[in-house]
Amino acid sequence: MLDLLAQTGLNAIYAASYISLIAVGLVLIFGVMGVINFAHGELYMAGAYSVVFLYTDWQLPFFIAVAAGLIFVGFLGLAMERALFRPLRDNPLGGLVASIGFLMILQALAVMGFGVRMENIPPVTQYVIEFSDRVRLPLARLYVIIAAVVLLSMLWVFLKKTRFGWALRAAAQDPEAAALQGISINQTARIAMFIGAGLAGIAGALTAPLVSVNPHMGHSVIVTAFIVIIVGGVGSLEGAIVASVAYAFVHTFVTTFFDGVIADITGLSLMLLVLIVKPTGLFGSADRA
Amino acid sequence: MLLEMKDISVNYGKVSAVRNISISVPDGKIVTIIGGNGAGKTTTLRAMSGMVPLAGGEIHFNGKRIDGLLSDKVVAHGIAHVPEGRRIFPDMTVEENLRTGAFLRRDKEAVENDLEGVFTRFPRLKERRRQMAKTMSGGEQQMLAIGRALMSAPKLLLMDEPSMGLAPVIVEEIAVIIEEINAQGLSVVLVEQNAELALELADHAYVLETGNMALEGPANELHDNEHVRAAYLGV
Numbered sequence: 216m217l218d219l220l221a222q223t224g225l226n227a228i229y230a231a232s233y234i235s236l237i238a239v240g241l242v243l244i245f246g247v248m249g250v251i252n253f254a255h256g257e258l259y260m261a262g263a264y265s266v267v268f269l270y271t272d273w274q275l276p277f278f279i280a281v282a283a284g285l286i287f288v289g290f291l292g293l294a295m296e297r298a299l300f301r302p303l304r305d306n307p308l309g310g311l312v313a314s315i316g317f318l319m320i321l322q323a324l325a326v327m328g329f330g331v332r333m334e335n336i337p338p339v340t341q342y343v344i345e346f347s348d349r350v351r352l353p354l355a356r357l358y359v360i361i362a363a364v365v366l367l368s369m370l371w372v373f374l375k376k377t378r379f380g381w382a383l384r385a386a387a388q389d390p391e392a393a394a395l396q397g398i399s400i401n402q403t404a405r406i407a408m409f410i411g412a413g414l415a416g417i418a419g420a421l422t423a424p425l426v427s428v429n430p431h432m433g434h435s436v437i438v439t440a441f442i443v444i445i446v447g448g449v450g451s452l453e454g455a456i457v458a459s460v461a462y463a464f465v466h467t468f469v470t471t472f473f474d475g476v477i478a479d480i481t482g483l484s485l486m487l488l489v490l491i492v493k494p495t496g497l498f499g500s501a502d503r504a
Numbered sequence: 505m506l507l508e509m510k511d512i513s514v515n516y517g518k519v520s521a522v523r524n525i526s527i528s529v530p531d532g533k534i535v536t537i538i539g540g541n542g543a544g545k546t547t548t549l550r551a552m553s554g555m556v557p558l559a560g561g562e563i564h565f566n567g568k569r570i571d572g573l574l575s576d577k578v579v580a581h582g583i584a585h586v587p588e589g590r591r592i593f594p595d596m597t598v599e600e601n602l603r604t605g606a607f608l609r610r611d612k613e614a615v616e617n618d619l620e621g622v623f624t625r626f627p628r629l630k631e632r633r634r635q636m637a638k639t640m641s642g643g644e645q646q647m648l649a650i651g652r653a654l655m656s657a658p659k660l661l662l663m664d665e666p667s668m669g670l671a672p673v674i675v676e677e678i679a680v681i682i683e684e685i686n687a688q689g690l691s692v693v694l695v696e697q698n699a700e701l702a703l704e705l706a707d708h709a710y711v712l713e714t715g716n717m718a719l720e721g722p723a724n725e726l727h728d729n730e731h732v733r734a735a736y737l738g739v
Contacts, residue, residue, distance in 0.1 A: 378607065381596075381600060381603070381604055381607075382604075382607060384593070384595070384596060384600075385593050385596065385604050388593045388594060388595055388596065389591055389593060391555065391575075391587070391591070392587060392591035392592070392593065393593075393604075394555075394574065394575040394576045395553065395555070395575050395576075395579060395584075395585045395587060395591075396576075396579065396604050396605055396607045396608075396652070396656065397576050397577075397579040397580055397607045397608035397656065398576055398604075398607055399574075399576045400576070
């Protein structure tokens, strides 16, 4: 029993890692640009296909494919900022609709380029860390956990300690007042979009060998990411991380001890509960929503 | 003249907000714009700092034409704007708010000096430097907003309703601060509903009525003007 708990805990930590990478990017984009990026799941998908293309097809080293995925999806984010969100800056609803359109384009491109089949990605490493007979952590999952901890720590330092990090936080709290301090709103939007998209891209790239990669894989992660940022409090990065961990633990444990459908129901019920008890989310404040 | 606004007009959609407004700010002086609600005072000030586009007219600052620039570029020329409602960054600390005011500056030592200067001028801000800005009182937030603007080392300070929502004793404090800042050589454009206070502080005054310039003149003369007394000073 203890083994099972430990193993499920490890699984939950892995799930929390990639969920938080996705959710934090989504929150960052919403915070700085005020737009809900529905295409975020497809950015994750694009990251996974970077690995299909470079690692499976071109047989480049896995980590080069992952780095390329981060950069490629980051630039996709920049393109979205320039082409969709900047012209629609004063129209957040328009930005949301445009991102839904972009989601469909990305899905269609993936279908055209790779087909609707599930991709078969050769394992990156077969190595498994064995804590005991029944408590095991595949190295490929550890990569995801390390990436999440390192990248999210770097993001935290960037936001709290650097000049542009401050600019991002200021622009998120009050774009007009930030501009009065000399902060360019176009520039903060570009930075937020590159980081947010890049985080989704690397999450997709790193998990590609571990999940089923197909053109519609973004759908389930975006639903999870929305639950997480609503529970955490829309606009709160800390909230997104805490809620990712909480959601991953609840979902993984319920899946293990009951089944996946009950786990989904539990996750959504918890979101409703949080909305009833504290409508701004765990870490949200009313004036920011 | 430090700032010259010539014949500017601003529209919000199809609605004209202000028409053919000309304002001159001499170096080292306090100029005030007074008028009732919706007269266009805030719009005029927002036009000066590039927060709203002009439908017509020109703005020259320090010999350079600045109309058409966005507000993040205007501040680089030396215009700092303390916006209506203070608009501090609520989830940043007091010190982070102040340092954000120096965002464009590269002269690190001078920034540290100016930060100490702001802390000397506003000891309350120093006491609360690590506190989240949203936890402070209205008066403290107004001081933070002024301090943040000073951190850009401006030549001209635009202030929109600094007395709004504050207790009379705090308003007195803010008035003293404006005088001190001006005495140190900074020019000020002050937009106020509190005409009594504004005319007391200012050297020169403009009166806006429904988007048009109604009157202008030395502040002490307007203070004695019958129309101004009846309409804005309540006597």
